[in-house]
Amino acid sequence: MQVIADLGGTPGKDCRGYCKFCYFRKVKPLTEALGCQHCPPNKVGCERCLEGVQEAGKPFQQPFTVLSEVQMALMMNPVRDANLKVNISGGGDVSCYPQLEELIASLYQWQLPIHLGYTSGKGIDDGDIASRFLNYGVNEVTYTIFSVDPALRKQWMLDPTPEESLKAAQLFAEGADLHAAAVIIPGVNDGQALVDTCNKLEEWGAKALMMMRFANSYDQGLILGNEPVIEGVVPHEPLEFEELVKEINSEYDMRVTGTPLGDPTIGAPFIIAKDEYEEFLGILPEVRGEATLLTSKIAAPFLKKIFDKIAPDNVNVVATKKDIACLMTKQDLEALDLDELKDAVILPGRAFIHILDAERILSSDGKQRLVGFGPDTLSVDGELSSGMSEEEVIEHELGSFIELIEAINFFGMRRL
Secondary structure (H helix, E strand, O other), X not given: OEXXXXXXXXXXXXOOOOOOOOOOOOOOOOOOOOOOOOOOOOOXXXXXXXXXXXXXXXXXXXXXXXXXXXXXXXXXXXXXXXXXXXXXXXXXXXXXXXXXXXXXXXXXXXXXXXXXXXXXXXXXXXXXXXXXXXXXXXXXXXXXXXOOOHHHHHHHHOOOOHHHHHHHHHHHHHHXXXXXXXXXXXXXXXXXXXXXXXXXXXXHOOOEEEEEEOOOOOOOOOOOXXXXXXXXXXXXXXXXXXXXXXXXXXXXXXXXXXXXXXXXXXXXXXXXXXXXXXXXXXXXXXXXXXXXXXXXXXXXXXXXXXXXXXXXXXXXXXXXXXXXXXXXXXXXXXXXXXHHOOOEEEEOOOOEOOHHHHHHHHOOOOXXXXXXXOOOOOOOOHHHHOOOOXXXXXXXXXXXXXXXXXXXXXXXXXXX
């Protein structure tokens, strides 16, 4: 269990400037809400699909406010989990929070381990500060390393003191669980540069490396009018990227995962889609309804394999052009061949699509279709699975697929 210490902060403003590859660089303010299942029933737009998706409008909070929120969360959960820790995170860069050392020292009073959430280290001008953080109970750090080459960090991350940032990363790796992360840009920090980074991380004693595929187009997930982030860069194809993750994982002892694909150590995502885990499909409830599952290009083959085994006549899987299902929008629906859709359609739970838009678009051929949402996620990518066991991922997948089948049975039975 984690208690979040939310620092607030805005990308680009509270991080010493955008990294060149940042998802939020070039973001244009939304002129209309994207829509999602959390919007009011008859209105497109809510905090999640307006301010939330842009991570805008929330400055860094004062330490007193952050501490008060943490204290309140602890009071609401008086029975402490043995693995309880405080996760310091925010919309800006954690290391750029002006009162970070003061805050960490104050959190130390509760004698709880501290996780420094995603930080690039760009706010660290003196690497030795990492030793003080370790003395205050920081035992886990998620650190965007990008490269161990200071020149690459300076050029691509706009890191003003890359040598000190890397010194801090080394101290964190030696004294805590360092989960390094790197957005992989073809021709920049892959190839020998990636090997050099992995060699150094292993030498330092890093616990894990998460490789993140660079996104540079709408289909890859840039839904805020900011494509391309970098002109002329063609990111790895998903399966090509998965092979790179597997190759790096086979060469090192630290756990290597990738997002969106994959986790070679435990076989995530969609472990239960593998033939050797077919026995788990017997746990799932009977599929009694008929429906079409709309999903992403990456998830579609996994879902098709599962439902071809448990409900080949009841469920068909249709992939949109979007790589990530959570980032589907109504534009993805407008490009579909409606002849492929059954009378009931299930959307990903976190898709940025309002039910009104979905029903209008998916019934535009004159065939009135019933639309519903499935669970938020059906599996986990390398960003989450790196801290999970095979059993934990399987448990999550089974719970999610049970929820999905319940949605299929509810919406799909309504027309029988």
